[in-house]
Amino acid sequence: MYDVIVIGGGPAGLSAALNFGRGLKETLVIDAGEPRNKVAEVSNGFLTQDDISPYEFREKARKDVLKYDNVSLTNDRVTDINKDGEDFIISxxxxxxxxxxxxxxxxxxxxxxxxxxxxxxxxxxxxxxPWCDGYELKGKRIAVMADEDSTSNLVMLIANWSDDLIICTDGKSLLNDEDKAMLKNKGFDYNESPVSKMVGSDGMLEKLEFEDGTSEVVEGMFAKMNWETDFEFLETLGPDREDDGGLRTNPVGETSVKGLFTAGETKTGVSSQLINAAASGADVAKSMMIGLMKEEF
Ligand SMILES: Cc1cc2nc3c(=O)[nH]c(=O)nc-3n(C[C@H](O)[C@H](O)[C@H](O)COP(=O)(O)OP(=O)(O)OC[C@H]3O[C@@H](n4cnc5c(N)ncnc54)[C@H](O)[C@@H]3O)c2cc1C
Incomplete structure (x- = not known):
């Protein structure tokens, strides 16, 4: 029986595990080994760890955590969680x-x-x-692919790093009149035809092809993603959700299921950075341990 099982060995989970280790809690980290930044060549913006490969960051973090005898880690994937009285059974x-x-x-x-x-x-x-990778694309010809809710904000952000922008859409979320007026005023090009293909070599983007048959030379792209926390292994427990689908938690990360906590991007439901996820893991771990300590005292 463990005091804590941490599901996920990214910066949030491993930072939590480091704190559980130092707090003398019997801890198991279960990690499927597919962090969101696995596609990135380098990771930027973490003090003392700037410009590091995500793989090296993870190996260093695992080494820190596994120094503590009461913490272990298994490379595996959680498929289900059930309650057994107050305790949890993790399959x-x-x-x-x-x-x-x-x-x-x-x-x-x-x-x-x-x-x-x-x-x-x-x-x-x-x-x-852009906070992670804007610096690397500074001054370049950048495609910005947003949707109707995010265009003005994303363009405003990316314009900090380059004034040579081409704004494109997925063809479904067309630009509204206000956005078009803003783009015209700022002198930014746009094409509302869907982007059909990205062309380049060795990971370096050189051209966008549009469904209307036109193309644009570009050197990089920022695109809006969609994110969710709807993991299948949570179906049995079914913790409460917010209207937007995110997990409902109290300020210290506890869900509607007593003893089930969230940290990092699972807690916020939106993308952040390694340093935020690590800080969140550390904070939530301490709150969880205070709960255990109260029970034990
Ligand atoms: C292309 C790209 C570039 C980025 N660049 C930067 C950058 O330069 N700087 C920066 O600070 N941030 C960057 N990020 C963001 C960074 O990756 C995230 O902020 C960070 O990974 C979030 O940490 P996390 O611990 O919340 O989640 P993650 O790092 O995603 O870790 C979650 C872990 O949980 C595991 N998991 C999921 N489901 C299960 C399951 N059922 N069972 C077991 N394990 C499971 C996953 O395999 C993964 O290892 C980038 C992200 C991307 C996509």
Whole structure:
């Protein structure tokens, strides 16, 4: 029986596990090994860890955590969680485990734009987060692919790094009159025909082809993604959801199921950065331990 099972070994889960280790709690991290940034060549913006490969970051983090004898890690995927009285039964593809508390640090499920070849460029010259990758594309010819709710905000952000922008859409979310007026005023090009194909080599984007037969030379892209936390393994427990589908939690990350907590991007339901996810994992772990300590005292 573990005190805590952490599901997900990204920065949120491993930062939590580091704190559980130091708090003398018997802890198991179960990680399917597919962090959202697995497509990225480098990760930026984490103090002392700037410009590091996501793989190296994860290996260093795992090493920190596994120094503590009371923390172990298994490479496996959780398929179901059930309650047994106050405790949790966690089923995985390979095994079954029991714990007093569970921390969901499973990140986000990400839906990328439906464009031919998108995956060839995602993480090397096509991105969604300007805070992570804007610096690398500064001054370049950048395509910005947003939807009707995000165009003005995304264009305003990306314009910080380059004034050579072409705004495109998925063909379904067309630009509204206000956005068109703003783009004209700022001197940015746009094409409302859906992008049909991305062209380039070695991960470096060179051209966008549009369904209307035109094309645009570009050197990079920022595109809006869709994210959700609707993981199948949560179906049995069915924690309460907000109207937007995100998990309903109290400020310290506890869901409507007592003892089931969330941290990192699973808690916020939106994309952030490694440093935010790690901080969230550390914060939530301490709140969880205070609960255990109160029970034990
Ligand atoms: C292309 C790209 C570039 C990025 N660049 C940067 C950058 O430069 N700087 C930066 O700070 N951030 C960057 N990010 C964002 C960063 O990846 C996230 O902020 C961070 O990974 C979130 O951490 P997390 O711990 O919440 O989730 P994740 O890192 O996604 O970790 C979740 C973990 O849970 C595991 N998991 C999921 N389901 C299960 C299950 N059923 N059983 C077991 N394990 C499971 C996954 O396999 C994964 O290992 C980038 C993201 C992308 C997509």
């Amino acid at each position: 995985t593809e390979l095994d079954e485990f029991k714990s007093r508390q569970v921390l969901l640090a499973t990140g986000l499920k990400e839906e990328t734009p439906d464009i031919e070849n998108f995956d060839e460029f995602y993480g090397t010259s096509a991105f969604y987060c």
